[in-house]
Amino acid sequence: MTHRIGVFICHCGINIAQNVDVEALTEYASHLDGVIVSKNYKYMCSDAGANVIKDAIKEHKLDRVVIASCSPRMHEHTFRDVVRDGGVNPYCLEIANIREQCSWAHTDKEQATEKAKALVRSAVAKAKLMEPLSTSTIPVIPEALVIGGGIAGIQASLDLANDGFKVYLVEREPTIGGRMAQLDKTFPTLDCASCILTPKMMEAANHANIELFTYADIAKIEGSIGNYTVQIKKKPRYVDIKKCTGCGDCAQACRLKGRVSNEFDLGLGKRGAAYLAFPQAVPLKYTIDSKHCLFLTRGKCGDTPACKEACLQQAINFDQKEEIITKKVGAIIVATGYDLLDPSAIYEYGYATSADVITSLEMERLISSSGPTKGEILRPSDQKKPKSITFILCVGSRDETQCTWCCRIGCMSALKHVYLLREKLGEDVEINVCYTDIRSYGKGYEEFYRKVRGLKTNMFRGRPSEVRNISGQLTLDIFDTMTSKLFEVTTDLVVLVPAIVPRFDATAFARILHLTQSGDGFLLEAHPKLRPMDTFVNGMFIAGCCQGPKDIQDTVSQASGAASRAAIILSKKELEIDPLIASVDEEICTGCGICIEVCPYDARSLNEKTRVALVNDALCAGCGGCIAACPSNASVHKNFTKKQILNMVDETL
Amino acid sequence: MTEEKKEHNKEEFEPRIVGFLCNWCSYAGADLAGTSRIQYPPNVRIIRVMCSGSVDSMYILRALLEGADGVFVGGCHPGDCHYLDGNYKARRRMVLLKTILETFGLESERVWIRWISASEGQRFAETMRDMTDSIRKLGPNPIAKQWNI
Numbered sequence: 001m002t003h004r005i006g007v008f009i010c011h012c013g014i015n016i017a018q019n020v021d022v023e024a025l026t027e028y029a030s031h032l033d034g035v036i037v038s039k040n041y042k043y044m045c046s047d048a049g050a051n052v053i054k055d056a057i058k059e060h061k062l063d064r065v066v067i068a069s070c071s072p073r074m075h076e077h078t079f080r081d082v083v084r085d086g087g088v089n090p091y092c093l094e095i096a097n098i099r100e101q102c103s104w105a106h107t108d109k110e111q112a113t114e115k116a117k118a119l120v121r122s123a124v125a126k127a128k129l130m131e132p133l134s135t136s137t138i139p140v141i142p143e144a145l146v147i148g149g150g151i152a153g154i155q156a157s158l159d160l161a162n163d164g165f166k167v168y169l170v171e172r173e174p175t176i177g178g179r180m181a182q183l184d185k186t187f188p189t190l191d192c193a194s195c196i197l198t199p200k201m202m203e204a205a206n207h208a209n210i211e212l213f214t215y216a217d218i219a220k221i222e223g224s225i226g227n228y229t230v231q232i233k234k235k236p237r238y239v240d241i242k243k244c245t246g247c248g249d250c251a252q253a254c255r256l257k258g259r260v261s262n263e264f265d266l267g268l269g270k271r272g273a274a275y276l277a278f279p280q281a282v283p284l285k286y287t288i289d290s291k292h293c294l295f296l297t298r299g300k301c302g303d304t305p306a307c308k309e310a311c312l313q314q315a316i317n318f319d320q321k322e323e324i325i326t327k328k329v330g331a332i333i334v335a336t337g338y339d340l341l342d343p344s345a346i347y348e349y350g351y352a353t354s355a356d357v358i359t360s361l362e363m364e365r366l367i368s369s370s371g372p373t374k375g376e377i378l379r380p381s382d383q384k385k386p387k388s389i390t391f392i393l394c395v396g397s398r399d400e401t402q403c404t405w406c407c408r409i410g411c412m413s414a415l416k417h418v419y420l421l422r423e424k425l426g427e428d429v430e431i432n433v434c435y436t437d438i439r440s441y442g443k444g445y446e447e448f449y450r451k452v453r454g455l456k457t458n459m460f461r462g463r464p465s466e467v468r469n470i471s472g473q474l475t476l477d478i479f480d481t482m483t484s485k486l487f488e489v490t491t492d493l494v495v496l497v498p499a500i501v502p503r504f505d506a507t508a509f510a511r512i513l514h515l516t517q518s519g520d521g522f523l524l525e526a527h528p529k530l531r532p533m534d535t536f537v538n539g540m541f542i543a544g545c546c547q548g549p550k551d552i553q554d555t556v557s558q559a560s561g562a563a564s565r566a567a568i569i570l571s572k573k574e575l576e577i578d579p580l581i582a583s584v585d586e587e588i589c590t591g592c593g594i595c596i597e598v599c600p601y602d603a604r605s606l607n608e609k610t611r612v613a614l615v616n617d618a619l620c621a622g623c624g625g626c627i628a629a630c631p632s633n634a635s636v637h638k639n640f641t642k643k644q645i646l647n648m649v650d651e652t653l
Numbered sequence: 654m655t656e657e658k659k660e661h662n663k664e665e666f667e668p669r670i671v672g673f674l675c676n677w678c679s680y681a682g683a684d685l686a687g688t689s690r691i692q693y694p695p696n697v698r699i700i701r702v703m704c705s706g707s708v709d710s711m712y713i714l715r716a717l718l719e720g721a722d723g724v725f726v727g728g729c730h731p732g733d734c735h736y737l738d739g740n741y742k743a744r745r746r747m748v749l750l751k752t753i754l755e756t757f758g759l760e761s762e763r764v765w766i767r768w769i770s771a772s773e774g775q776r777f778a779e780t781m782r783d784m785t786d787s788i789r790k791l792g793p794n795p796i797a798k799q800w801n802i
C-alpha cells in the first residue's frame with residue numbers, strides 16, 4: 001500500500017526562513033515520491049500552524065506526516081499531539097531538523113537549502129515505512145525518592161508528602177539540613193538560618209509520609225519513569241538509632257573528644273569520634289566516625305570503648321554492617337547541592353599557606369553563635385580579634401582559568417558578612433571589600449547593598465593580585481578601577497569568597513542516574529528556560545544548586561517546582577510508555593540468543609518451546625542494541641527499522 | 654581513471670558525509686551547536702538513532718556503497734551512554750568494520766567514531782570541520798566512483 005504523505009515546513013519566524021529558501025523547499029518536497037501535499041507556514045507549532053496540518057490531513061486524507069522544523073528534541077511531542085488530533089497515528093510522524101542542524105548552523109542560503117532538501121527527502125523516505133504504533137501503559141508507583149537533604153530536598157519532600165505521596169529522603173551526611181544549616185543568617189532579610197530551617201527539618205523528620213535515610217548513599221537505580229528500583233546503601237553509624245536518645249554521653253566519653261576536626265565547622269572546630277554534627281541535627285542521633293574511632297581503626301580503645309561504657313541505652317553497636325535497602329518509586333528528585341571551590345587552587349591568595357586566609361563559609365561558622373567560637377570573631381592563627389578584615393570576591397568565579405560562571409551568591413553573602421561584622425565588632429574594625437561587580441539582582445538585594453555601603457566599608461573595585469604573608473602580617477595590593485588608584489592594604493584576616501562548583505563526585509553520581517552534565521559539570525536541565533527542573537531522563541527532576549548556583553529563594557522555588565513536576569507523574573494511576581522499543585520478527589528469528597546477551601535491561605528472553613526470542617515491553621528501553629546485534633535481522637526497532645534507516649541513507653546521498 | 658582527472662575531481666570535491674548520532678548526546682550536541690549559532694560545513698547529513706550501539710555495520714557499508722565519502726558515528730562519552738553500554742558496543746563494532754574496510758582497499762579513515770556530549774556543541778562543530786577537511790584531502794570515495802561507471 002502506498003502512503004499519503006504530507007510535508008509541512010516551518011519558517012520559525014525568520015529562524016529557518018532567513019537561511020533556507022522555504023518556498024523552494026516546499027515546491028521541491030511536493031514532487032517527492034509519495035508526497036501528496038506540501039505546505040509551509042510561519043509558525044508550525046502555533047495553533048494556526050497546527051490547523052494547517054490538521055486541515056491538510058482531512059482534505060488530502062493523509063496518513064503520514066513529515067514536519068520540517070526545529071529539532072525533534074524540541075517539539076516532537078507537540079507535533080505528535082497535533083497529528084493525533086488530526087486523525088493520524090502519532091507515531092506516523094517524522095521530523096526533519098532544519099533549524100538547529102541546518103539554518104542555524106549554515107549561513108550560506110544555497111547550501112543550507114540543499115541540505116534542507118536532503119533532510120526532508122530522507123524524512124519522507126523514513127515516513128514511507130512508518131507503522132502506526134499504540135502506546136501501552138504501565139502502573140505508576142505513587143512514591144518518590146528525593147536525593148539530598150538540604151533545603152531543596154527538604155522542601156521537595158515536604159511538598160510531595162503533603163500532597164499525599166510517600167517520600168524516601170536520602171542524605172549522605174548523618175543529618176539533614178545541608179549547606180543552609182551551616183549558615184548563620186540569610187540575606188537580605190537577615191533571618192536566622194537555623195530558626196527558619198530547623199522547623200522544616202523537624203517537619204520532614206516527623207512527617208508520616210516521609211521516610212528518612214541519613215548517612216546513606218544511592219548505590220544503584222534501575223527502571224524508568226513510573227517504576228524505578230532504587231538501592232539505598234545505609235552506611236553503618238555504629239549507633240542504633242532506635243535506641244539512641246541523643247543524650248551525648250558517648251561524645252562526652254569519647255577518648256578522642258576535641259581531637260577530630262569537625263567538617264561541619266570546616267575544620268575550625270573539633271569534635272570526637274562519637275559526634276553530632278551540630279546541636280540541632282535531625283535526626284538527633286549520634287554517629288561514630290569509622291575513619292577516626294580508635295576501636296574501629298585499631299581494634300582497641302582502652303579496655304572497652306569508652307562510648308560503649310557511657311551509653312546507658314546500649315545503643316552503641318560496633319557490629320553494624322553496611323545495609324542495602326531496596327525501594328520502588330515512580331519519580332526521583334535530585335537535590336544534591338554544591339561544593340565550594342577549594343581556594344588553594346588559586347595559590348596567590350595564600351589559602352593553603354596562611355591560617356588567617358579563610359573562606360566565606362568558614363566566616364559563616366565564625367559568626368554563628370553555635371559555631372566553634374560561639375560567635376566570637378577570632379583569627380584562626382592566634383585567636384585574637386582582628387582589627388581589619390578584607391573580603392576578596394569572585395575567587396575563581398568569572399575566571400577563565402577556573403570557573404567561568406558567576407556564583408550568584410558571593411556578593412550578597414559578603415555584604416551580609418560586612419553587616420553582621422559591623423554589628424558584632426562595632427566601629428573598631430576596618431572592613432575592606434575587593435569586588436569585581438556587585439551583583440545585587442534579587443528582591444531587596446540592591447536596597448541591602450545600599451545599606452551596607454553606608455557602613456563605613458572600604459569598597460575597592462578590582463581583584464588583588466596576591467595576598468602576601470610576611471611573618472604573620474597579611475598585605476595585598478589592590479588597584480581600584482573606580483578611582484584608578486593603587487592601594488596597599490594591611491589586614492588581619494582575609495575572607496575569600498570562592499566559586500560554587502559541582503559536588504566533587506558529580507560525574508560519578510550523574511552516571512548512576514544516567515543524567516547529563518552541562519559543560520560546567522552541573523546537572524543539565526532538559527531546557528534552560530522552559531523545562532528547568534526536568535532532565536532528559538523521564539521521571540527524574542533536579543532542584544537547587546546541583547543544577548547550577550542559586551540562592552536559597554530560588555532553590556526553594558525550584559524545589560517546589562520539581563515536586564509539582566513529580567506529582568504530575570505520581571498522581572497518575574498509569575502512564576503511557578513510548579512504543580519505540582524492540583520487537584521480533586518471529587518468522588526469521590533463529591533463537592540464537594545473541595539479543596539476550598547484549599540487552600542491558602534483561603528485557604530479552606527465549607521462548608524455549610518455539611525457540612523464538614521475546615521482548616518484555618515494560619523492561620525494554622528502546623536502545624536498539626539488540627537490533628544491531630541480531631545476525632538474522634529478526635530484531636526490529638519500531639520506527640527505527642533497518643529498512644527505514646537504509647532508506648534514509650540512500651536518500652540523504 | 655587517469656591521474657589528471659583525479660586531480661581535477663579533487664579540486665572541486667565537496668565530500669558527502671552521513672552522520673549517525675545518538676539521540677541523547679551527540680544529536681543533542683549538534684542541536685547545541687545550532688542553538689549557539691556555531692557554524693560548520695554543511696557536508697554532513699545527520700540521521701538520528703537512539704544510541705550509537707544501534708548503528709549496524711550495514712548502515713555504514715550502505716552509505717559508503719551509495720556514494721558517501723565519509724561516515725560519522727557519534728555517541729555519548731564512555732561510561733555515559735544513556736543505555737549503559739551502547740557506545741562500547743559501537744566502538745567494538747567500528748574497530749572490526751574498519752579492518753574489513755581496509756581489506757577491501759577502502760581507507761578506514763573514512764569512518765569516524767567520536768564521543769560528543771549534549772553540552773559539547775563546540776566540539777561537534779569542530780569535529781565536523783576536521784572531518785570534512787580530512788575527507789576532502791582523502792578525495793572521493795573510490796568505491797562510489799566505480800559504482801558510477
Ligand code: FES
Nearest residue numbers: 675704728729739
Ligand atoms: S545513548 Fe548515546 S551512545 Fe548510547
